[in-house]
Amino acid sequence: MNRCLLTPGPTPIPPRVALKGALPVLHHRTSEFGAVYKNVAQSLKYVFQTKNEVYMIAASGTGSMEAAVVNLLSPDDEIIVASCGNFGDRWIKIAQMYGVKVISVSVKLGKVIKPIEVEKVLKKNPKIKAVYTTFTETSTGVVNDIKTIGEIVSKTGAVLVVDSISGLVGQEFRMDDWKVDVVVSGSQKGFMLAPGLSFIAFSDKAWELVKVSKIPKFYFDIKKYKKSYTTNETPFTPPVTLIVALEESLKIITEIGLENIWSKSRLLARATRAVMESLGLELFAEIPCDVVTSALVPIEIGGKIIKTLKEEFGVFIAGGQGDLKGKIIRFAHMGYIGKIDLLAGFACLEMVLFKLGVNIKRGKALAAAEEVFLKG
Ligand SMILES: Cc1ncc(COP(=O)(O)O)c(C=O)c1O
Known part of the structure; x- marks a missing residue:
C-alpha cells in the first residue's frame, strides 16, 4: 500500500x-x-x-x-x-x-x-x-x-x-x-x-x-x-x-526561497485548521504554529483514529505524547508535505471519524480545505 x-x-x-x-x-x-x-x-x-x-x-x-x-x-x-x-x-x-x-x-x-x-x-x-x-x-x-x-x-x-x-x-x-x-x-x-x-x-x-x-x-x-x-x-x-x-x-x-516556504506552510496550516473545525474538532494550541496542527479528539477513540488511518489507508498522523496520549491528534504540514497529501489525509480522517461513530456530515472536510486553497 x-x-x-x-x-x-x-x-x-x-x-x-x-x-x-x-x-x-x-x-x-x-x-x-x-x-x-x-x-x-x-x-x-x-x-x-x-x-x-x-x-x-x-x-x-x-x-x-x-x-x-x-x-x-x-x-x-x-x-x-x-x-x-x-x-x-x-x-x-x-x-x-x-x-x-x-x-x-x-x-x-x-x-x-x-x-x-x-x-x-x-x-x-x-x-x-x-x-x-x-x-x-x-x-x-x-x-x-x-x-x-x-x-x-x-x-x-x-x-x-x-x-x-x-x-x-x-x-x-x-x-x-x-x-x-x-x-x-x-x-x-x-x-x-x-x-x-x-x-x-x-x-x-x-x-x-x-x-x-x-x-x-x-x-x-x-x-x-x-x-x-x-x-x-x-x-x-x-x-x-x-x-x-x-x-x-x-x-x-x-x-524556492524561505519566504515562499513560510507562506506555503501558512496556507497548509490554515487549511488544516479549517478542516479540524469543519469536523467539530477543537484546535488545541493557544497560538498554533504553521508546521503541525493539533486538535482535541474524544478520548475513547483517540488511539483508534491513528490506528485506523494507518491500517486502512496507509495514512500516518501523530497522536498525543505523555499526558496528551489519546486526547489529541497531530497533522504535520512541513517539509515536502503538500496540498495533495493533506487532501488525502483530510478525506481519510473524515471517513475514519464517521466509521468510529462521530456525528459528522460527510464532505465537509474537503469543502473546508478547498475553500482555503481556492482563496489562496
Ligand atoms: C521541537 C522538538 N524538539 C526536539 C525533538 C527531538 O528530536 P529528535 O527526535 O530528532 O532527537 C523533536 C522531535 O520530534 C521536536 O519536534
Missing part, C-alpha cells in the same frame, strides 16, 4: 533528495566531500538566517540539544527553562542530568510561553547563565514568540538557546535578527531528509560561555567541530550520504 506520511517528523523525502542519498558513498577526508561540506555550510547560514557557523553533528535533534547544554554550562550553573510541552521538558531533563540548577517557567499544555514571565524570573535571578526554550513545540502545536524573548534575554548577561528542530525552514525564524544565541535543529522535518543529522549554531556571546564551560564532553565538544569546520570536515566520520542528500535539499530550499 502507498503510504502518506503526515507525521511531524520524519517527513517525506523528495525523490531528487532520495536519489542523491543513494549515490556511492564518498570518503569524508577528500576534496570531493569538502566541496559538498562547503556548499552545505553556506546554505545552512541562509536557513538559520545567521552569520554564525552552523555545525553538523551525527545525531538526532536531541544530540544537538545535549551539545547546547554541555558546551555552555558548568555543574551548579543556574538556567531558566521556559517549557510548554514535552520537548521543552527535555531541556530540563538534560540539564539536570549534568548537575545544572533549573528554574522552570512552565505553562499548561497547549499554552504558549509568556515572555514577561521569563523577564520577571531573569530580573529576580541575575546569576542565570542561559534561557532554554522551544520555537514550535511539536507535542502541542504551539509557536512561541522567540523574537520578544530574544529582546528580553539580549539585555541581560544570559544567552538564549532555542530548539528549532521542527520549526526551522517551515516557519519564519531569524537567528541573528531575533537575537538568538544558540539554535539547534534536525534533519527529519523541514529539511526533508531522513533522521540522523542535527545542526547547531553559536553566537559570539555564546562562545564566551563555551570557553569557561566545565561539563565534561568528548563527542559533543563543539570546539572540535569548530576546528574541523575550517577544513570543511567534521571531527568524526559524518553520515556522508545524509550530507550529500542535504546538499540537494538545501538546493531546493534555496531555489
